[in-house]
Amino acid sequence: MNGIKRQVYRMPKAGSIKHLTLQQEPLPEPASDEVCVAVRAIGLNFADIFAMQGLYSATPPGSFIPGLEFSGEVLAVGSNVTALKKGDRVMGATKFGGYVSHININHRYIIPLSEGWSFEQGAGFLVQGLTAFYALTELGNLHRGMNVLIHSAAGGVGIMANRICKKFNAYTIGTVGSKGKVDFLLNSEGYDAVIVRDEHFAAKLATALDGRPLHLVLECIGGPILQQSWNAMAPMGRMIAYGSASFTSHGAKPDYLRLAWRFLRRPKIDPLRLPSQNKSLMGFNLIFLYEQTDLMLHMLQRLQALQLDPQHVGHVFPFAQMHDAIHLFQQGNTVGKVVVMVDQ
Known part of the structure; x- marks a missing residue:
């Protein structure tokens, strides 16, 4: 893998959701402790809305990509990653950067997609x-x-x-x-x-x-x-x-x-x-909690031990209709998870 061109929804800065635009950007090979995931589903959260509107204190300064959770398929792994391999179905959490077709992320923020779960369900769990x-x-x-x-x-x-x-x-x-x-x-x-x-x-x-x-x-x-x-x-x-x-x-x-x-x-x-x-x-x-990786993983183990049913996915949109998905989500008329699907 020599890097790829990925599709991303990027904000030039926080303020107006109208400024969220679809762009193409290069993505390098994953670092030694990272995996590259071909994203199949993106989960929307209210933190995304607050971040894009500039009402979230944790929003990165300047240009940024919204999005906190996703699911997909491992495309490549870094040299130090042994627990995951190409082709694994996974779900992950990221501190922004989730509105993308592909993502490089530290392997500790990726877990296997639960048996029998769809990508849509995986994007609504973590x-x-x-x-x-x-x-x-x-x-x-x-x-x-x-x-x-x-x-x-x-x-x-x-x-x-x-x-x-x-x-x-x-x-x-x-x-x-x-x-x-x-x-x-x-x-x-x-x-x-x-x-x-x-x-x-x-x-x-x-x-x-x-x-x-x-x-x-x-x-x-x-x-x-x-x-x-x-x-x-x-x-x-x-x-x-x-x-x-x-x-x-x-x-x-x-x-x-x-x-x-x-x-x-x-x-x-x-x-x-x-x-x-x-x-x-x-x-x-x-x-x-994302910054406290060990604590987050401990919480995740306890959560998974409850063996909950997969998240209820109420609304699914294609990647090209990200703005429509966000608008519906803002209205407060949704039930369950709003998910955006990415074709690979």
């Missing part, structure tokens, strides 16, 4: 599975019989979170933005209760709990929903915040006036009151 698992078990101290509130329940993280919770026999309440997702979550994913978020959310949550203490909240909405979820938590409860969907924009660029208004009206939880409230609020961003 980032969202690890996000849900680390937030619930490492930070949330999930254990048997807990009562758990999971926001954005029909998204990739929400689906994986519920499946993890069920391995611990937890009672799960999911929230969604539209009633069209309720039946899927109750009948296909096994949530115990599902709430459509609206101005009556607090009362709906109390009804769903039916006297049960709320032990754990997986929070990714922000705004009044965050505050009401916090208020409903029992003493010794834990809230794990891993996103803030209320700050997302459906357009190519952020709506800065709307963002400023929401920022000024955001919930304010006083740390001086936490001891008397006996509650915990923790934040989590998977991008920082």
Whole structure:
């Protein structure tokens, strides 16, 4: 292998998704500890949107390629790589750089595609599975019989979170933005209760709990929903915040006036009151776990030991329709994983 020409979606800098363009770039041979993967499927994540719009602190300065997870087939291996070989079906996680037809990446961020899984399913497992698992078990101290509130329940993280919770026999309440997702979550994913978020959310949550203490909240909405979820938590409860969907924009660029208004009206939880409230609020961003490779791999081993079903893939687009996939994803009307397929 003497290097190849690859297709990439690149941003000149963060700001507007309209500036994401398809380009052709050379890719050198993989380094000694790398593998070259011919990408077959790319998973979309909200971190991609925040990065492209310049709202993500971890976004690389200057020109960058979005994308955090993918699956594909090993095309070549570096001289020091012995655990993988050409032709292996794999899935991987990367700190940006995933919107591509081919990628060179350290072999430690690649694992074999699970037996019987499609490339689409593989592209929806690592980032969202690890996000849900680390937030619930490492930070949330999930254990048997807990009562758990999971926001954005029909998204990739929400689906994986519920499946993890069920391995611990937890009672799960999911929230969604539209009633069209309720039946899927109750009948296909096994949530115990599902709430459509609206101005009556607090009362709906109390009804769903039916006297049960709320032990754990997986929070990714922000705004009044965050505050009401916090208020409903029992003493010794834990809230794990891993996103803030209320700050997302459906357009190519952020709506800065709307963002400023929401920022000024955001919930304010006083740390001086936490001891008397006996509650915990923790934040989590998977991008920082990526830097702790040994810890990430340990979490991944524990996650795989649960033997979860593959991710639910709700929407599939061809590589040439990346912008259409992103636009649909932004609207919040998707169920499960949004995946972009790459023809090789």
